[in-house]
Each structure stands twice: as C-alpha cells, then as structure tokens.
Amino acid sequence: MVISNRFVLAAVAAVAAIAAPSIAFAAPCGTITLGSAISFTGKYSTNGIHAKNGYDIAVKRVNEMGGVKIGGKCYNLAVKYYDDESTPARTAQLLERLIKQDGIKYMLGPYSSATTKAAAPVIEKYKIPMVEAEGASRSLFNKGYKYLFCVISTSEQYLASSIALAAEIAKKMGKKPGDVKVAMAFENDPFSLDVRAGVIDDIKKHGLKIVIDDKLPRDLSDMSATLTKVRALKPDLLLISGHSKGAATAGRQIAEMKIDTPMIALTHCEAAKIVKKYGGAVNGFLCPTQWAETLSYKGKYFGTAAEYDKLFKATYDGYKNVPYQAAQASAAVLVWKEGFEAAGSLDTEKVRDALAATKMQTFYGNIKFSKAGNNIAKPMVLRQIQDGKFNVVAPAKWASHKVVYPRMAK
Amino acid sequence: MLDNLNLLALAPLLNIQLLLDGIFIGAIFALAGYGLALVWGVMNVKNLCQGEYVIMGGYFAWYAGTIGIHPILAMPVAVVVMFGFGWVIYRVIISRVVDKDMFTSLLATFGLAIVIQQGLNLAFGPEVQIAQSGLETRSFFDGAVTVSEIRFVSFVICCVLASLIVLFMKNSRMGQAIRATAQDARAARVMGIDTDRVYAFTYALNCAICAAAGVLISMIWVIQPFYGLTHSIRSFVIVTAAGFGNLPGVILAAFGIGVAEQFGGFILGAELQQATVVGILLLVLIWRQALMSRRRQALA
Numbered sequence: 001m002v003i004s005n006r007f008v009l010a011a012v013a014a015v016a017a018i019a020a021p022s023i024a025f026a027a028p029c030g031t032i033t034l035g036s037a038i039s040f041t042g043k044y045s046t047n048g049i050h051a052k053n054g055y056d057i058a059v060k061r062v063n064e065m066g067g068v069k070i071g072g073k074c075y076n077l078a079v080k081y082y083d084d085e086s087t088p089a090r091t092a093q094l095l096e097r098l099i100k101q102d103g104i105k106y107m108l109g110p111y112s113s114a115t116t117k118a119a120a121p122v123i124e125k126y127k128i129p130m131v132e133a134e135g136a137s138r139s140l141f142n143k144g145y146k147y148l149f150c151v152i153s154t155s156e157q158y159l160a161s162s163i164a165l166a167a168e169i170a171k172k173m174g175k176k177p178g179d180v181k182v183a184m185a186f187e188n189d190p191f192s193l194d195v196r197a198g199v200i201d202d203i204k205k206h207g208l209k210i211v212i213d214d215k216l217p218r219d220l221s222d223m224s225a226t227l228t229k230v231r232a233l234k235p236d237l238l239l240i241s242g243h244s245k246g247a248a249t250a251g252r253q254i255a256e257m258k259i260d261t262p263m264i265a266l267t268h269c270e271a272a273k274i275v276k277k278y279g280g281a282v283n284g285f286l287c288p289t290q291w292a293e294t295l296s297y298k299g300k301y302f303g304t305a306a307e308y309d310k311l312f313k314a315t316y317d318g319y320k321n322v323p324y325q326a327a328q329a330s331a332a333v334l335v336w337k338e339g340f341e342a343a344g345s346l347d348t349e350k351v352r353d354a355l356a357a358t359k360m361q362t363f364y365g366n367i368k369f370s371k372a373g374n375n376i377a378k379p380m381v382l383r384q385i386q387d388g389k390f391n392v393v394a395p396a397k398w399a400s401h402k403v404v405y406p407r408m409a410k
Numbered sequence: 411m412l413d414n415l416n417l418l419a420l421a422p423l424l425n426i427q428l429l430l431d432g433i434f435i436g437a438i439f440a441l442a443g444y445g446l447a448l449v450w451g452v453m454n455v456k457n458l459c460q461g462e463y464v465i466m467g468g469y470f471a472w473y474a475g476t477i478g479i480h481p482i483l484a485m486p487v488a489v490v491v492m493f494g495f496g497w498v499i500y501r502v503i504i505s506r507v508v509d510k511d512m513f514t515s516l517l518a519t520f521g522l523a524i525v526i527q528q529g530l531n532l533a534f535g536p537e538v539q540i541a542q543s544g545l546e547t548r549s550f551f552d553g554a555v556t557v558s559e560i561r562f563v564s565f566v567i568c569c570v571l572a573s574l575i576v577l578f579m580k581n582s583r584m585g586q587a588i589r590a591t592a593q594d595a596r597a598a599r600v601m602g603i604d605t606d607r608v609y610a611f612t613y614a615l616n617c618a619i620c621a622a623a624g625v626l627i628s629m630i631w632v633i634q635p636f637y638g639l640t641h642s643i644r645s646f647v648i649v650t651a652a653g654f655g656n657l658p659g660v661i662l663a664a665f666g667i668g669v670a671e672q673f674g675g676f677i678l679g680a681e682l683q684q685a686t687v688v689g690i691l692l693l694v695l696i697w698r699q700a701l702m703s704r705r706r707q708a709l710a
Contacts, residue, residue: 185680215679217681219637219639220680221640223675225428225673245538245632248538248539248632249538258549260549272538322543356481
C-alpha cells in the first residue's frame with residue numbers, strides 16, 4: 001500500500017509538472033473584474049436581469065474579440081455581481097463590500113435611478129470609477145460627481161421631444177403655440193419629476209399652455225379623477241409618466257373612459273406591455289425610448305442595432321423584443337473596454353480620465369460624456385404605436401415613419 | 411384647487427361621473443372592509459394583510475385571463491382556494507396570536523403581509539398586471555359621462571355577495587355561532603360553541619371575501635405584488651369609521667370613501683387621493699372623540 005501511494009503521488013506530481021506550463025499557455029490573458037450590485041430580486045428584478053444579460057453579452061463579445069489590450073498584454077473581462085434586492089441602502093452596502101472586501105476597482109451601475117443615487121457617494125468616496133446605464137435621473141449629474149459616467153440620455157429628455165412635436169403640428173395647422181393646451185400627470189418620484197422638469201422647460205420655450213398639472217401617487221392604481229379633468233378641459237397633448245404602473249393604469253383608463261385627446265405621450269410603454277394588454281385602444285400613443293433596434297446606429301463590436309438585436313435574441317431565450325435596458329448595459333461594458341485601452345493602464349485615475357474623454361460610436365448610439373458625466377451625444381427618440389408596432393417618428397433625423405395626428409384608437 | 415372646484419360648478423356632469431366612479435369602486439371596498447370588520451369584531455385580530463388577500467384574489471383573475479378563461483370565472487375558484495388558504499393560515503399562525511395582545515397580532519399579520527408580497531413577487535414578477543373583462547364602455551350625455559360595464563357588473567356582484575353574507579350570518583348555524591362569539595366568546599364557549607372553529611371559519615371567510623374583491627379589482631384597476639397596502643388602509647378606515655357589527659355602516663363608509671377618493675383626486679390632484687381617505691379617518695375619529703367626551707360629561 002505504502003509503495004502504491006508513493007507511486008500515485010509521484011505520478012500526480014509528474015502529470016502536474018507536465019501540465020502546468022500548458023495551462024499557462026492556454027490562458028495567456030489576465031482578467032479585469034468589474035463589479036456590480038444589481039437587482040435580481042425585488043421590484044426592479046425584471047429590468048435588473050435585462051441589464052445583467054446586457055452586461056454579460058457584451059463581456060462575452062469583448063472577450064471573443066481578443067479582450068482588452070493594455071500595453072501589449074491582454075485581459076479578459078469578468079463581472080462580479082451581488083443582488084441589491086432593489087433596495088438603495090443595500091446597493092450602497094454591497095458596493096462597499098465589492099470595493100473593500102473583493103478589491104474591485106471598476107464598477108458597472110445598478111438598475112434604477114434610486115439605487116444609482118445610493119451608489120454614487122460610495123464610489124466617489126473610494127474614487128472608484130463607475131459606468132452606469134440604468135440611472136437616468138438628472139439629479140445624478142448636478143452634484144459634481146467625478147467618477148460617475150452614464151451612457152443614456154438623462155430623464156429630462158424623455159418627453160421633451162413631444163412638446164416640440166406638438167408645437168410643430170400646431171404651427172402646421174395654423175394654431176398659435178399659446179392655444180396648444182397641455183395636460184400633465186407625473187408621479188411624485190425623482191425620475192418622473194425630472195421628466196416633468198424637462199417638459200416644463202420645453203413648454204416655456206415653445207410658449208404652450210399648461211391646463212392640468214397633477215402629481216400621481218407612488219402606488220398608483222386609479223387615475224380616473226385626473227382623466228375626468230382631461231375630458232372636461234380637452235387638452236391637445238396629454239403627458240403621463242409613472243413607470244410601468246402609470247402606463248398600465250393610463251392605458252386601461254384612457255380606453256375605458258374614451259378619452260379622445262389627439263396626442264398622448266407616456267413613458268414605459270414597452271415595460272408595461274400596453275400593446276399586448278390593450279391592443280388597438282392604445283394606438284397612436286407616443287412613447288420615448290433610449291434605443292430601438294430599427295435605428296441606424298452602428299459600432300465595431302456588435303455591428304448595427306439590428307445585428308445586436310439578432311445576437312441578443314439568439315443568446316437569450318424568451319425575448320420577443322430586446323429591451324433598451326439590455327442594450328444600454330452592453331454599451332456601458334464597451335465604454336469600459338475602450339476606456340482601459342485609451343488609458344493604457346489599470347490605474348483608476350488614468351482610467352477615469354480616459355473614460356471622461358470617451359468619444360465613440362456604438363450600436364447603441366454615440367457616446368460622449370459631459371463634464372457632469374452624462375452622455376450628450378445620443379438623443380432620446382420618440383416612437384408612436386401604429387397598428388401595434390412601435391415606429392420611430394421623432395426626431396426627424398432618425399424617423400422611419402410620419403406621426404399620425406390626431407391619434408386614432410381602434 | 412380653486413380652478414378645479416370652479417370646474418365642478420361649471421360642469422355639473424363631472425360630479426355625476428365622479429359620484430358614479432366612487433360608488434362603483436366603493437362597493438368593492440365594502441367587501442374587503444366587511445371582511446376586516448368580521449375578523450376584527452369576532453377575533454379582535456387587526457388583520458394587516460387584508461390588502462394582500464385582495465391582491466392574491468386579483469392574481470387568480472389575471473392567471474385565468476392568461477390561459478384564455480374569462481377572469482370573472484376565476485371568482486369561484488379564488489373564493490374556494492382562498493377560503494382554504496385562510497383556514498391554513500389561521501391554524502398555522504393566527505391561532506397562536508388570537509388571544510395575545512393587540513401588538514402581537516399586528517406584528518404577525520404585518521409579517522405575513524411581507525411574506526405574501528415577496529411570494530407573489532417571486533411567483534409572478536413585479537410587473538403591473540391586469541385582467542381584461544372584454545366589456546364595453548357606455549357613454550351618456552354626449553360622452554360627458556362614461557360608465558364601463560365591468561364597473562356596473564362588479565357593483566351588482568358585490569350586492570349579491572353582500573346579500574349572501576347577510577343571509578348566511580342571519581340564518582345558518584355557523585353564522586349564528588359567529589355572531590354569538592363576537593358578542594361574548596366566553597359565554598359562547600360555555601354554551602358549547604367551538605370558538606376555535608368559529609375563529610378559523612371567520613378568518614377563512616374573510617380571505618374568501620377579499621379574494622372576490624380582488625378578482626373584481628383586477629378587472630377595473632391594476633394589481634401588483636406590492637399594492638396590498640392601500641387596500642389594507644382603506645379597509646381599516648372603513649371599519650374604524652363604521653364599527654364592527656354594522657354592515658349598513660360598512661357599506662355606507664365604503665361608498666363614502668370611494669366617492670371621497672374620486673372628489674379628492676379631482677380637486678386636490680391624484681397624489682392626494684389616498685390622503686383624502688386618511689384625512690377623513692382623522693375627522694371621523696375627532697368627531698367620535700367629541701361625541702364620547704360629551705357622553706362622558708353627561709354620565710358624570
């Protein structure tokens with residue numbers, strides 16, 4: 001027995017000696033680990049998982065294309081995730097853990113403005129750069145944060161383009177801007193109030209008239225009182241923002257109460273699946289989006305927006321449409337990749353400076369950060385539901401279809 | 411705010427719309443409110459997961475819709491299943507806290523509410539869901555007032571259910587036992603009533619009633635795993651305003667709250683729709699306090 005044990009040990013040692021160099025050859029690249037505390041459970045879990053899928057597909061793509069090259073060395077990307085349970089306080093805790101215990105020096109964002117708001121002070125404290133793709137609140141970008149970068153359009157741009165569109169239509173119809181009546185119903189949360197602030201700026205700019213300015217509660221399930229007011233005051237444009245619940249409630253009650261406002265714009269149409277839920281009743285609704293697969297954006301990693309769409313659907317089961325939450329998450333990973341290469345170093349300060357100077361074209365749109373860290377190179381696009389399809393109608397440069405006015409419910 | 415009041419004065423038809431919407435939805439509040447009045451009155455359990463049972467009922471209707479069955483047909487199933495669920499919950503949890511002080515039952519049902527919310531979230535996801543009734547909307551006065559048929563239908567269903575419950579309470583042996591236990595549990599026990607069984611039945615009945623309300627809510631409003639709280643608050647306001655054994659009072663309070671919410675939402679804005687309800691509760695409590703202190707003075 002003793003002999004045979006020794007023999008086994010010797011054999012193992014021999015095999016290990018032969019195998020060791022070959023293992024080293026098989027993995028010539030190092031690893032850069034990005035960290036993210038994101039929502040896998042709780043109220044943001046659906047979108048949190050979309051975002052994770054977006055991160056993962058981009059990491060895979062970057063690694064397939066040879067990884068990140070810094071000073072002649074190559075690195076594969078990897079992501080270390082924690083579940084923040086959709087709770088901002090937890091996001092902040094987990095970021096501390098990622099930084100202090102796990103030694104992560106480069107971050108990807110969480111999902112939602114609320115959790116990103118909790119994350120930002122932590123990364124500033126430790127001077128750890130974060131590229132985020134899911135927090136759009138403009139209050140993230142007026143605090144002077146230096147390590148926060150965001151690839152998406154900020155929330156005040158969400159519905160602003162509908163104001164320009166309404167003014168343009170009024171002009172064509174020979175109406176004065178002051179005669180265009182606008183009704184607004186916005187949830188009282190950071191995101192929707194930002195959307196509202198952007199809308200108010202544009203209403204002032206174009207000189208339209210506000211006739212209703214209601215705030216919606218957080219646990220909204222009924223807005224019939226507001227819609228009764230809409231029916232009485234007959235506005236030309238109705239704007240609603242209240243996340244998925246706002247879109248679902250509005251879709252249901254606008255149809256039910258036969259509200260015939262000629263132009264209705266609201267956020268979160270896709271997230272609330274209003275076409276599937278209400279069919280023709282929501283025909284003609286205008287829905288802003290960060291990204292759509294029909295846009296003619298193009299970049300070197302995924303090709304066009306449509307090619308990304310195809311690859312994503314082939315990679316993950318169960319997606320009929322690729323949510324923009326996933327596309328922008330992928331874009332954030334691409335920003336990291338180019339940031340590392342432009343810095344030519346793994347030093348967080350050098351990488352931060354390189355990220356700040358990012359200027360790139362991607363399948364998700366152009367990316368260039370302002371001093372505050374938000375992306376100023378990509379506009380928000382407005383799509384209209386036309387016969388159950390989301391067609392881009394504004395801004396004119398990217399529009400594939402003409403806006404139908406007045407909207408016709410079917 | 412003044413603009414909105416002015417608008418109501420200028421267009422009286424708007425009042426009719428708000429009144430109708432309020433009464434139709436109030437009828438559903440009455441169901442959940444009555445369920446709470448039962449549990450509170452009979453068992454002295456302040457059931458904080460009342461709204462969660464409503465939402466659970468709503469998911470039955472939603473699920474029926476997704477597999478191609480009309481959501482309203484989910485009601486009998488929801489009522490039976492939730493009755494059984496209520497019975498189990500009573501045996502496992504509530505029976506252990508029913509004779510403890512108020513905070514124990516509050517904590518237990520609050521914990522239960524969180525577990526149910528998270529369970530629904532895990533099972534169905536956090537998306538807002540609806541059940542489609544497929545019914546039309548009728549317009550009156552040139553479209554100035556609209557009544558969706560589903561609201562009317564659920565109003566009728568609520569009336570039928572309320573009548574059934576009243577008949578059951580008056581005429582059946584169990585109904586009588588429940589009423590006897592509510593009056594004096596100890597005396598009822600002495601008379602040979604198995605009060606533990608009565609408690610279990612009452613709690614289960616409450617779950618079933620909430621489920622019926624939930625089925626209707628999901629066809630009129632929207633449901634989501636975390637939306638139970640507002641329904642719980644409404645039920646509490648209704649019971650506090652109306653008292654326990656008082657079905658006409660519960661119905662009246664529920665209509666009142668339904669209508670007050672609509673007018674509150676119209677005049678003060680949708681954000682304060684819920685606040686109106688709590689505001690009314692405060693007024694009722696102050697008014698009652700004033701009445702009671704007057705009575706106390708008279709007694710002294």
